[in-house]
Amino acid sequence: MKKRIFGTDGIRGIVGNEITFNLVMNLGKALAHKVCVGPKKGKILIVKDTRLSSDGLEAAVTAGICSMGSDVIFAGILPTPAACFLIKESNADASISISASHNSFEFNGIKIFDKRGFKLNDSLEDELEEIINKASNFRECQGDKVGVLCYEKSLMDNYVSHIAKNFKVNTENLKIAVDCANGSSFICAEKIFSKIGINFTILNNKPNGKNINDACGSTDLSCLRKFVVENKYDLGFAYDGDADRCMVVSESGDVIDGDNIMAFCAYEMSKENNLAKSCVVGTPMSNLGMIEFLKSKNINFVETKVGDRYISEEIISNGYNFGGEQSGHIIFKDFNQTGDGLLTSIIILNNLVKNKMKASEILSMFSKTPQLLINIKLEKEYSENLLVDIRQKFETMIDKNDKLFIRKSGTESLIRVMIQSYDKDKLKHIDNFYKKDQSLEFILKNQ
Incomplete structure (x- = not known):
């Protein structure tokens, strides 16, 4: 089964590995193809963060958008929420934030907002992903049909x-x-x-x-x-x-x-x-x-x-x-x-x-329930049953009054295990045990 391009918050990964300039250019083509239909030229707003790769990815996605006949508005280095807010201000058809959020500089990503300022839902992402896979074969615009770009520094204000x-x-x-x-x-x-x-x-x-x-x-x-x-x-x-x-x-x-x-x-x-x-x-x-x-x-x-x-x-x-x-x-x-x-x-x-x-x-407004978070690194792809196996291991260490939540991170190669319990000693015991080795193999082997 082919790995999905979109995660829980757009597209994200290490630049040159999961995130390539070719992928981002095809994303630009696909987005212009999807949101900008009809005789009127489409318009897509872009903001970015300060990563080394952000300028290059901005150029790549812009090339894809303009090749399909849509225009690009550069708003500059701005937070992701600005990409959402400024859609109406700029009368754009969609907006893009080039960022990998809390990740280190090697990572980067693309977050997309529609004309209403909403992030794309799962079905729209699936639809866009299908278009991305075909985008390299799209016929590009010529002459005065090619999109143009403009810098709108006033949008920050x-x-x-x-x-x-x-x-x-x-x-x-x-x-x-x-x-x-x-x-x-x-x-x-x-x-x-x-x-x-x-x-x-x-x-x-x-x-x-x-x-x-x-x-x-x-x-x-x-x-x-x-x-x-x-x-x-x-x-x-x-x-x-x-x-x-x-x-x-x-x-x-x-x-x-x-x-x-x-x-x-x-x-x-x-x-x-x-x-x-x-x-x-x-x-x-x-x-x-x-x-x-x-x-x-x-x-x-x-x-x-x-x-x-x-x-x-x-x-x-x-x-x-x-x-x-x-x-x-x-x-x-x-x-x-x-x-x-x-x-x-x-x-x-x-x-x-x-x-x-x-x-x-x-x-002092409320007392927090004691909480433990364990991050398990994934070195390779695993089956969907993996989460079930991990849950079974941790369920042997807690009782019905505790809260256990396990999920695969949508932005990193991790499985996150969160346990909340009123019993601090229990959490301390679990924490001390898994501090020895938080690898997946150790966790599945021991209980």
Whole structure:
């Protein structure tokens, strides 16, 4: 069976291996062929992150799009959520974000949004994949039918204004640190926080093509935690490479993750009657403690598949307006259709100042159920029965009151095992046992 090109969040892989320039050019052809039909020329917006390969992939996808007669708008280095927001601003038929999100620089990827600003669903991705496989045989346009490209630098200002206008409070006595992960937010984050007039310091905003997400950003908070505590800042925000995630560090250096952020923001939205259907959308990775907290505030919790795309689909399909993931993808549908780290920061600041709260007080809103995450590396392709085999191994170590969730990562060659249990000693025992060797062979052999 042929391996699927699309994962849980677009196309992603190591450049020169899973992601080739030829594949990306054919993707450009396929996208133009799919979304731009009829006599009118199509128009596709592109943003990118700071990886070494992003310029080349931008050129490849642009060549594919223009060869099919559609035009390209370059918006420059911008977060993935800007690709979503700017579709309507630029009157584009679709948009592309060239990024591999939280992965290291060797990886890159393509995320696609349709004309409404929604990520493509599974059926549309399957359809597009079929077209990609035929795209190299497409007849290319000639003469004045060839697509053209234009640079629209003003689009960054549109996105900056969109985020900044949601800032509603006076924070003259607040000091914040912002970790841009040497990624796509490194220009616009400074513009946004300057525009709202807050006292801030930007960290990790000197990308060199290779240092994106390198010991910084939302996946490694050690740099931000140290800076906030040593310099007595009120809090810090950290984004990943394409700034669709946000993690927070309190004044005492403690981590405030996506579950904490969701509980805090959902409760504030509920108090102001702004939480649609009094409901939050999460995933099987969501902490049980957060879910219990929401229930205690008469807020419902709906679970969907892991991935902000599936959260967005659930929100849109059922008339909700808020959801997110523990990893820091937080969707405020009233403002954007996808996770937006910068927007999340602004809303958190609004809520903290309005309630005269310290960031650390967010952590006291609920007690987290102890949780263990084990990442099992995959060196090769395995059968679908593998997840069943792994589940059976772990089920022998837990009981019915515990929560076990196992999935294959959609962005990396990993199987993720998450266990939540009120028994800390049990989790410690499991953790110590598998710290010896987290290889697949060891796990399947032992129990």
